[in-house]
Amino acid sequence: MPHDNVIETCALDKFFGPVRALAEVTVSVRRGEFVACMGASGSGKTTLMNILTCLDTPSGGRVFLDGQDLSALDEDGRRTLRATKIGMVFQQFHIIPYLNALENVMLAQYYHSVTDESAARKILADVGLANRLTHLPAALSGGEQQRVCIARALVNEPPLLFADEPTGNLDEENEIIVLGLLQDLHRQGRTIVLVTHNPDLAAHADRVIRLHHGRVVE
Secondary structure (H helix, E strand, O other): OOOOEEEEEEEEEEEEOOEEEEEEEOOEEEOOOEEEEEOOOOOOHHHHHHHHOOOOOOOEEEEEEOOEEHHHOOHHHHHHHHHHHEEEEEOOOOOOOOOOHHHHHHHHHHHOOOOOHHHHHHHHHHOOOOOOOOOOHHHOOHHHHHHHHHHHHHOOOOOEEEEEOOOOOOOHHHHHHHHHHHHHHHHOOOEEEEEOOOHHHHOOOOEEEEEEOOEEOO
């Protein structure tokens, strides 16, 4: 894999029974790049993201992530890579309802085998939630919950951030806030892969990868 590419796929295939969800997908993402992945529902965006984040494995082809050949890893190896290299933000917030904002962020540290409350407090402050540390999710707005998710994804300082429709459940005001956070992270040198249906969001990326019926068309 070229040294400046943090993600590289080669002829990636994925089948679900007879359905070919990905067909010979070859893409690359440079270190520090902000890339948007677009396509209609069923185009293969989420399948590709699940493979790149080690949540699923391909049926064929190869994937390199930060120089690591994913085909050489077992489930434990993929889990370790996911914990150390990858931050994930989802449309559905996936935060624990009985844990407050600070505890939800520290939970990510726990899975990383390190807990550092001061680091968790700082990252929440960085996303504008310094005064919301002890609030449960039910007491937070949708935008605030998504910022908790972003803080949780960033607390272990992963080199790669994947965001799957991160503003899909947000109003326009909170969409602007979350987009601003992603842009700030990009300016700091973070590599970001954004999956979105929203062309206004995708317009802020360095480059757009478009999928159609499991194939890269642009």
